[in-house]
Amino acid sequence: MHIEPGVVDGAKIALSYATAIASLGLAARMSAKTLGEEGGVSALLSRSVIATGLVFSFFEILPHYPVGVSEVHLILGSTLYLLFGAGPAAIGLAMGLLLQGLFFAPFDLPQYGMNVTTLLVPLWGVSVLAGKIIRKDTAYVDLGYGQALALSSAYQAGIVGWVGFWALYGHGFTAANLASIGSFGAAYMLVIVLEPLIDLAVLAGAKAARTLSSGPLFYSRLHQAA
DSSP, X not given: OOOOTTSSOGGGGHHHHHHHHHHHHHHHHHHHHHHHHSSHHHHHHHHHHHHHHHHHHHHXXXXXXXXXXXXXXXXXXXXXXXXXOHHHHHHHHHHHHHHHHHHTOGGGGGGHHHHHHHHHHHHHHHHHHHHHHSOTTOOGGGOOHHHHHHHHHHHHHHHHHHXXXXXXXXXXXXXXXXXXXXXXXXXXXXHHHHHHHHHHHHHHHHHHTHHHHOSTTSOGGGTSOO
């Protein structure tokens, strides 16, 4: 989902600064719940560190391929949300992306505002959707495929939507640009198929290893009803 250099440049890139500030504001809002209701500062910091390490690994180790206007990554945003909660997942995504840029892809740093927006706004959408489709008496380890699919699809649709927005904002409604956006969106269909299965596998592992996946390092909703 990386926005490649040159997709948006010049004065237009100023918009990404505004959307990044708004996105980081959403991350702060999501983190406030962890601070107030989910174990306080220590829980937020520990989960965020783990999430950051995972995101950095996802970007650097897992396969990623250039398709159309961007790259197809297995980001596992909904997985991070289910394991750690919205706040730590948001911090992990923002920091993992930043660390990758600082140490391995400095050419991506000018696009950081666009990329962090593309990651965080869909995560916020997942947190809202989860509150609507998951009953309060359901622990996340008991989710069904349909619920996991809905969360993953919402996240990936948000990614594709934002990538498409930045591409159109930068290069307009040309036939070539629309075709590139379309090919990128089509490639992400594979991610939408895979990610719910990964979510369910991770949740099954957490359920089987309850003693390891309980406690302050994980979202309390993982094993407990709201």
